Amino acid sequence: MTHQDIELLQRLISIQGVASDESKIKEFIKNYVLENANTWKCKPQIVDGPEFHDTMILVFGKPRTAVYAHMDTIGYSVGYENHLIKVGGPKIIDGTTLVGEDAAGPCEVELMAIEQENGQLEIKFVGERPLERGTLLSFKPNFRETDKFVQSPYMDNRLGVFVTLKIAETLENGAIVFSTYEEHGGNSVGHCAHHLYQNYGVNQALIADITWVTSGVEHGKGVAISMRDSMLPRRSYLNRIIELARSSGVDFQLEVESAGGSDGSVLQKSDLPIDWCFIGAAENNVHTPDEIVHKDDITSMIQLYQYLMEHL
Amino acid sequence: MTHQDIELLQRLISIQGVASDESKIKEFIKNYVLENANTWKCKPQIVDGPEFHDTMILVFGKPRTAVYAHMDTIGYSVGYENHLIKVGGPKIIDGTTLVGEDAAGPCEVELMAIEQENGQLEIKFVGERPLERGTLLSFKPNFRETDKFVQSPYMDNRLGVFVTLKIAETLENGAIVFSTYEEHGGNSVGHCAHHLYQNYGVNQALIADITWVTSGVEHGKGVAISMRDSMLPRRSYLNRIIELARSSGVDFQLEVESAGGSDGSVLQKSDLPIDWCFIGAAENNVHTPDEIVHKDDITSMIQLYQYLMEHL
C-alpha cells in the first residue's frame, strides 16, 4: 500500500456513517470519484439521487458483475437516561471512547458496561453533558499502521470501500454498489440490484467485505473466498470463482463458516436470480476499535477482484 | 374525542380480525368509507379487490406520503386437544376470555395457562364444547372509557385505523394503506407499496400504530415519534419529520427503543427505496385485553398526522 492508499483509507475511516446515517460518507465517496475518475482507465456513470437514498452505484462499460461494499458501520444510539442501544453488533468493551454530534455540537463520551444482578450487561455512557435522544455514536477514529498490518475501528467495511476504489482505477466493465444498512437490518441492495438487473442484466455479485481470522483463515495467507457463512452461495457459481482464483495466481484462502451474513444474504433472499459470493480479507478483533488486517491480504483482495472482474 | 369518535373506535374493536383473517374488518372499513367519504374534504379512490387480498388503499389527490395502519390483531389458533397456539405475541394471562366462531357457531372460552415441569407454559382453553381445529380466537371486546383514558383489547391497532379515518376527513393529498398480517409474519404491505410507488411515485411512509409506555415515553405527553425500534429509519427522513413536528406545535415525545417492529420493518426489507417512520400514541398493558391509551395522545396523534401529511 502506498502512502496515498493509507491516507485514503484513513480518511474513509474518519467519516462517521452509522447504519441509517450514511449521507456524509456517501458524499465523501462521490466527491472522491468526481475528483479522481479522470485518471481512471474508464470513467464510470454515477447512479445516485433520491431514488437511491444514500446508496450509490458506479457503472463501468458493460457490467456483468457488481461488487457490493457497504459504507455503514456499527455503533450505538443514545437511549433514555444515558443508556446506549446497539446499532449492529459492536463488541461491548468497558471504557471504549465514542464520538458523535447532536444539536449542542460534537461530543465524546466513554462507554460503561455494568453487569446487572441477572447477569445481563447494562450499557451506559459517561460524558461532560447529556446527549439528545437518538444521537448516533461510533468508535473514535484511531488509525495505526505497522510494516505488516493496518489497525483501526471500521476496517469493516471502510477497507472494502477502499478496495473497490482501487479496483475502480482499472475497471473496464463492471459495477460497484456502495450500500447502506448492512450492519443493521440490511437491504438497501435490493433496489440497486434491481436497477442493475433491469438495465444491464447484471446477475453476478461479489461481496467486498471483511471477514474473521479463525482456525481456518489466517493473517497474511491471502484474501478469503467464503464458501459459506450462515448462507450458502450457489455451488456452480462458487466453483467458477474458485477455479478462476486458482488461475489468477493470487494468494487466497477458502473459508467455511457456520455463522455471519452480508449483503449477499440479502441478495439470496431477494426475488432476483443473482449469484453472489463473499470475498474479503480477514481481520482480528472483529467489531471492536482494534480491527486489524494484514497488508498482504489487502493486496491480494485487490488483485483477485481485478482478475475476477475481468474473467467472471 | 366526540361521542361519535368513541362509537367508531368501539365498533372497529368489536370486529374480529386475527392476522390471516381480516376480510370482515376490511369490509367494515370499506363500508364506513363508502358511507362517509361524501362528507370528507376530498373523496378518495378505493383500491382493493382480489389482487390486493384483504388489504385496501385509499388514494387522495396526488399522494407523496402513505400512512400504513394494520387491521389485524393478535390472538390464538385452536390446536389439538384444546391446546392454543399464539397468533402474534399475546401476553398469556390465565383466565382471559376468548371468542371466535366455528362451524357450530360462535363460541366463548377461557384461557388456561398451565406451568409444566420444565418451566414452560402450556396454553389450553376450557369451554362448553370442543372447537374445530384451526379456529381463530381473540380477546373478548371490553371497551372502557374514563375522562382521560380509553381502554380495551386491540387499541393496537384499531386505534391506528381510527386515527387514519379521522385524518381522511380532511386529507387532500396522500394515501392510507390498511394492511394485514402485521402481527404475524408480516408483509401484505410490499404489494401495496409497489402499487403506490409505481403509479404515484410514493416513496414516503408513516406507520400509524400504537407503541409502549416506558421510562422514556409517558401517558399524556403527546404522540411518540419513534427514532428506532429493532430497525432504524433513515436519519435524514427522521430529521425532517422531527423538524416538522417542532414547527407543528403539536405535543410529541421522542422514542428510542431496542426492540419491536412494524410495517416499517417490512418496508425497510423490501426492494423499494421507501422512507418510513413509526408515529403513534403509547399504550400500557401491551398485547393484553387491557390496553390503555391517554385521550390527549390520540388527539396529538391525529393532529401531527394532519400536519405531516400536508407538509412532508
Added chain:
Amino acid sequence: MTHQDIELLQRLISIQGVASDESKIKEFIKNYVLENANTWKCKPQIVDGPEFHDTMILVFGKPRTAVYAHMDTIGYSVGYENHLIKVGGPKIIDGTTLVGEDAAGPCEVELMAIEQENGQLEIKFVGERPLERGTLLSFKPNFRETDKFVQSPYMDNRLGVFVTLKIAETLENGAIVFSTYEEHGGNSVGHCAHHLYQNYGVNQALIADITWVTSGVEHGKGVAISMRDSMLPRRSYLNRIIELARSSGVDFQLEVESAGGSDGSVLQKSDLPIDWCFIGAAENNVHTPDEIVHKDDITSMIQLYQYLMEHL
C-alpha cells in the same frame, strides 16, 4: 404405488442435491420430463435456464395454480479439521453414514457427535482420507419398502417431487415449480412466482412438501392440509381448499402446528399477492436417514392434488 412408481422415487432419492447444489437433481428431473411428457395428457412448456438458476417450471395449459416442490435436501458442509457444519436442520445422530464427492473422487464417511464440556455437540466426521473444505455431504441412500410404508432419507422432499411428477401425467391447466434452497435460507421461489404472476396471472400456490407425524396427524389417515405452521395461510383461501377437499372424497387430515416453514413462508414474505397452502403426507423420523411415510398418505396426496388442480 406401482413398481415403476417405487423405482422413480428411489432414483429421485439417489441423486445428491444438498441445498445450493441442486444442478444434478434438476437435470435428472428435466430429463425425466423430456422422456415422459409425450405420454402425458398435456405436454408442458419447460421454463429453465440461466435466468432461473437451478430451478425449473413446468407450465401446463392456462395455469391458475402453481405447485411448489423443493428439490434440495439437508446435509452437511465440511469445515476445518474434519468438522461438519449443518446445511438446513439435519438431526445429529452419531454414526450416520454420509456421502459426497470432492476433487479426489467420491467419499463415504461416518458422523461423530462429541458432547463437549459446555454441553454442546461438536460434529466431526471420520473417514479414510481428509476432505476438501466446503465439500457437501448427505445421508447415504438407503431405500426400504414394506406393504404399508416407504422409508428412506430425503422423503422430504423427493417424495413431494415424485408426487408432482405423478400429477403432471394428467394435469391440463397448472404449473409445477421445482424449487431450490428451501432447506437453507430459502427463496428461489420469488423469481419463479414473479414469472408465473406476470406472464400467467398465477396467484394461487400449493406447497407439495412432507410434514410431521404428531399427536394430531397420524400415519395412514390421509394427506395433511396444514392450517398453519410458523406462518398462517390466508383464511379465505384455506377455507376454499378445505371445502374442496371435503367434496373430493379423498382422505385428509387437518394440521395445526406452531413451528416449521416452507416455500409458502417465502411467498408470504414476498411482494406478490399470492395465496399459499401447505398440503403433504406426514412422515416420522423427520430429518433423519429413516424418514418413513405411509403409502396410503402418498396416494391421497396425489389424489387431492389432482382434484385441487382441477377445481381450485
